[in-house]
Structures are given as C-alpha cells and as structure tokens.
Amino acid sequence: MFIINTSHVEISTFFLVGIPGLEYAHICISIPICSMYLVAIVGNCTILFVIKTEPSLHEPMYYFLSMLALSDLGLSLSSLPTILRIFLFNAPEISANACFAQEFFIHVFTAMESSILLLMSFDRFLAIHNPLRYSSILTTVRVAQIGIIFSFKSILLVLPFPFTLRSLKYCKKSQLSHSYCLHQDVMKLACSDNHIDVIYGFFGALCIMADFMLIVVSYILILKTVLGIASQKEKLKALNTCVSHICAVIIFYLPILNLAIVHRFARHVTPLFNVLMANVLLLVPPLMNPIVYCVKTKQIRVRIVAKLCQKQI
16 A cells, blocks of 8 residues: 655555445435436536537537536546445545546646636627627637637646645545545645645636636626616616526536635534535536526527427427
C-alpha cells in the first residue's frame, strides 16, 4: 500500500466514502442513484440527438445547449465509476493516479459548464438587446470558435491540479470525504506543505465565481433592456426565453456555493450532510438540465414527441 517514487506519493491508495451510517443499505441506495445517472445520460444524449438531426434547431441558442449537454455528460461519466463501485460492489479503494485523473476531469467539466452558462447568458442578452443583428453576430463558425476557446480555457485552468497534487506527500491519512475525488478534498490529506494547492484552488474557485458574477451582470442588462420594451406581452415573451437558463444557473451554482461554504466555514457539520451535498453537486445538474429544457423549450419538446411518434409508427 505504501510506495516511494519520484512523485513523492507515499500512499498509493485512497479510500472514498458512500453514505456514512448507511453502509448496510448501499445496494438499495444504488437503485435511485443509478436511475438518476441513467436519466441524466439518456436525457442529455436525447437533446444532442434532437439538435443534431433537426435543421430548424441549428441556431446559436441550441448549439450552446449542445455544449451544456456535453459537459453534463462528461460530469456524469467522470463520477459514475467510483460511485457505482462504492454502492454496488462496496469497493471504496481508488489508486492515487486514478484519483488525480478523476478530479481533473470532474473539475474540467465543472469549469466548462460554468463557462457555457456564461456564454448562454451572453446569447440571451444579445438575442433580446439586438435581435436584428443576432444571427449575423453569432454565426455557426463564431459559436464553434467561442466553444473551443472556452473549452481550452477550462482545461488550462484545471491542468495544474493533478500535477500539484502529485508533488505532495501523503503519509498519514488516506480517507477522503466524498464518493469521488475533488482537489480540495485530496489536498487536505497531504502531510507536506500544500500552500500552492490552496492558493491555486482558491484562484480556480474565483474564476468560477467570476463566471457567476458576469452572468448576474448580463441579467441586469437583460432586465434593463426588457424594461425598455413598451409592450407588456413582449416583455413577458422576452423574459420567458430566459427561464430555462435561469433554472440551469440556479441548479448548477447553488450546490457549488453550499459545498464551498461547508468546506470553508462549517467545520462541525455531519459527514452525512457533507457527502449528500457533494453528490447533489454532480448528480442534480446533469439530471435536471435536460428535464428543464425539455419542459420549458417548446421547440425541443415538440421535436422529441415527434421523434417518439415516428418510432411508434
């Protein structure tokens, strides 16, 4: 279990946790968890399929929605292996390198989702503020370029995480606090100086919160534009196009804020609450986003129903 190599990792295996106090019920708990993962994966794949096969949905708003669905899929698939191992096979062990790889992908897709939500708020602002030039400004090529740039930004932001974690020494503790690996959780186990990890982790958190603040600013501008519209009907119509995105922002950022508060300030919370909040962070956004967009976006809902009817015929 203990190795010494050039990466200074003395502990080669970490231990994840399921739900403290309910280990005997992990098999039963795995049923709703697996169901949530299945719905999330099928829902996001359905959105990607419908947008890809329907030419009428080849617009900037739906391209950004495709990016959101891809990041949700990445988030689900990144955490799925360890959660299934814990709840189905009672196997909480994870090698150090696998843990570092998992936390990299989880943080990359989290940062990517944050960036995409920011882009979607810009998309809504542009569509409401300048509808006549909307299509000419956000062309297909430009949307693709923006998506690639922000994806690289997310990767570059998170890329140092696994390397800084590998440079630390782990020689005392090996018990993590969640069902998957997170940067802030792993670095707390280090018995060597982890100030660089703390500082850079705080910088990464600030970048995500900067996205959130820019989203808030964009909605202030949207509200200002909407209030300038004379017709009450047009005001409601403009705001209605933002409802799905507002729900996605709340669903994504609320668990992140709660988990950050728990990690930073709530030192005496029960491990059960800590684990539940962490699982909500990765389970709920990929699960709820397809449901919200299918319910609130008529174009997608109609296309899905039409596809299902075609298959039945």
